[in-house]
Structure formats: C-alpha cells, structure tokens
Amino acid sequence: xxxxxxxISIVTYNSKHIFNVLDHLKEEFKDDDRFRFVIFDNDSTExxxxxxxxxxxxxxxxFHHENNGFGFGHNQNLLNANERYFLIFNPDIILKKDDLLxxxxxxxxxxxxxxxxxxxxxxxxxTQHLIRNQLSVFDYALRFIPFKFVKKMFSKRLAAYEMRDLxxxxxxxxxxxxxxxxxxxxxxxxxxxxxxxxxxxxFEDYDLCxxxxxxxxxxxxxxxxxxxxxxxxGAHKNSKLFKIFMQSMGKFFNKxxxxxx
Numbered sequence: 001x002x003x004x005x006x007x008i009s010i011v012t013y014n015s016k017h018i019f020n021v022l023d024h025l026k027e028e029f030k031d032d033d034r035f036r037f038v039i040f041d042n043d044s045t046e047x048x049x050x051x052x053x054x055x056x057x058x059x060x061x062x063f064h065h066e067n068n069g070f071g072f073g074h075n076q077n078l079l080n081a082n083e084r085y086f087l088i089f090n091p092d093i094i095l096k097k098d099d100l101l102x103x104x105x106x107x108x109x110x111x112x113x114x115x116x117x118x119x120x121x122x123x124x125x126x127t128q129h130l131i132r133n134q135l136s137v138f139d140y141a142l143r144f145i146p147f148k149f150v151k152k153m154f155s156k157r158l159a160a161y162e163m164r165d166l167x168x169x170x171x172x173x174x175x176x177x178x179x180x181x182x183x184x185x186x187x188x189x190x191x192x193x194x195x196x197x198x199x200x201x202x203f204e205d206y207d208l209c210x211x212x213x214x215x216x217x218x219x220x221x222x223x224x225x226x227x228x229x230x231x232x233x234g235a236h237k238n239s240k241l242f243k244i245f246m247q248s249m250g251k252f253f254n255k256x257x258x259x260x261x
Contacts, residue, residue: 004036006104007083007186010059011073012052013042015091017230022055028097036083040064040073070179071195071204078186079194086189088182088205092230095181099225103183106171106222114188114217115209117177118225119168128231129162130178131221132206136259140249171222175213179205181227188217196255201241202248210256 008025012018029035037059041052043066052061062076078086085104089095103116120128139161142154151158159165166172182205192211195204209219253259 004034004083006035006085006087007078007081008035008037008087008089009074009077010039010089010091011070012091013067014044014048018091021091024094026058038077040077042067042073069197069200071199072197075194075197078189083186086184086186088179090180093181094228102225112218113220114212115182115184115219117182117221118227119223120229121226123228128229129164131163131166131174132176133163133174136261138261168223171220174219174221176206176209177219180229188212199248199251200244202245203252
C-alpha cells in the first residue's frame with residue numbers, strides 16, 4: 001500500500017446528510033489508497049455515533065467528548081497528518097473523484113498556489129456564490145435583511161459582494177473561498193497552524209484564506225471542478241447559530257480591521 005497523498009477531513013455534529021455522503025464517497029473512492037478519510041465527531045447523539053461507527057472500515061473516526069467547533073475538529077484531524085494535501089470537506093458535499101483530481105493537478109503545477117476552491121452548486125444545479133473579495137458589516141446586514149425591496153435597491157452591491165460575475169472559462173485568484181470544500185497544501189496549512197479555533201464556527205475559512213494571502217500565497221477559484229453542497233444557511237434560521245455567527249463576525253473584524261460599508 002502506498003502513502004496517501006490527500007487527507008480528506010470531515011467534521012460532523014449530528015449532520016443529517018453525512019451518511020448519504022459517506023455512502024457516495026465509498027463508491028467514488030473505493031480501493032484508492034491515494035486518499036485517507038478522517039472524521040472528527042463533535043459529540044453527536046449516541047444514536048448518531050453508533051451509526052457513524054459503521055464506517056470505521058472506511059475512515060479514521062475520532063469521537064470527541066464535547067463540541068469545540070469546526071476549526072478545532074479539522075485541526076485535530078490535520079495538524080499531525082503527513083499527506084501532501086488536506087481537503088476540508090463539509091459533511092453535506094457530493095464530490096466526484098475526477099473533480100478533486102483536476103484540482104490536485106493544478107496545485108501540483110504551481111508552487112505558489114496554497115489553496116483551491118471549486119465551483120459550488122446547489123442540488124438543482126444552480127451556482128452557490130460563496131467567493132468573497134471584500135467584507136463589510138453592511139454587506140452582511142444586507143444578506144440578513146428579510147425585505148426584498150431593500151435587497152432590490154442594493155442588488156448591484158449584493159452581486160458584487162457575492163462575486164456573481166466569476167468566469168466559467170478560467171481560473172481566478174481570489175481573496176476568500178468557502179470552507180465547505182477547500183483543497184489546501186498540507187505544509188501551508190501547518191505553517192499558519194491551521195484554522196484559528198477561537199472561531200467556534202463561521203469565518204474561520206475566511207481567516208485561513210487571508211492568513212495564506214498575507215504570506216504571498218495564492219488562493220484560487222477553479223470553475224473546472226464542481227461539487228454539490230446541501231447548503232443549510234443555518235444562521236438565517238436558528239437563533240443560536242445566528243448568535244455564534246455574530247460572535248465570530250466580531251472576532252473576524254477585530255482581527256482584520258472593521259469595514260462598515
């Protein structure tokens with residue numbers, strides 16, 4: 001058996017899609033020893049853990065005694081890993097192996113690329129606009145405002161914020177990609193000590209991209225690879241998650257500078 005070249009890291013907490021996702025991954029990656037799957041469970045329910053244990057023949061699984069968040073879990077999976085590439089992988093992502101292989105091929109050709117993100121699709125095939133080049137408090141407030149007429153007034157601003165004009169025929173250097181699916185070179189991840197786990201959830205992916213960019217490394221969006229994301233938008237629906245979102249946003253702007261508009 002050869003040494004795996006990619007550690008695929010999944011952090012889960014009672015994630016409703018994960019068992020279908022794992023079944024799909026087992027089919028896509030069966031008997032391919034270039035890939036190692038590592039799962040970190042953030043103290044899900046006992047019933048959930050028992051179901052997850054059925055996949056121990058496919059993945060290395062850690063059952064943690066408390067929920068310390070998204071970044072903490074990925075750091076536990078990856079900071080001591082030896083693979084050349086780390087894949088940050090949400091438990092609600094559908095991936096075809098060829099799409100990942102294309103991303104690895106791109107990263108191999110350019111030593112300055114630290115992190116790659118693909119085109120992310122909804123289950124109906126429409127695009128999720130998750131790339132960011134700038135962040136402001138106003139843009140976040142605009143996304144949460146429920147009034148359609150307000151969104152219509154600022155439609156151009158929203159489109160620019162969500163980078164809706166990204167091309168489909170070439171790769172693009174960006175400042176910030178989404179942590180739902182990130183291919184990062186292992187050495188680069190370790191050099192910045194992985195995710196800043198002071199963020200329990202939200203903004204740790206943005207933070208990681210900016211840390212890499214600060215060091216002159218490229219963060220690249222490639223439309224030639226695609227994944228499907230069962231996007232829950234939890235902070236828009238759940239008051240507890242919204243509170244966590246706001247706390248993380250405060251930490252992010254305190255660290256990187258406040259931009260109100």
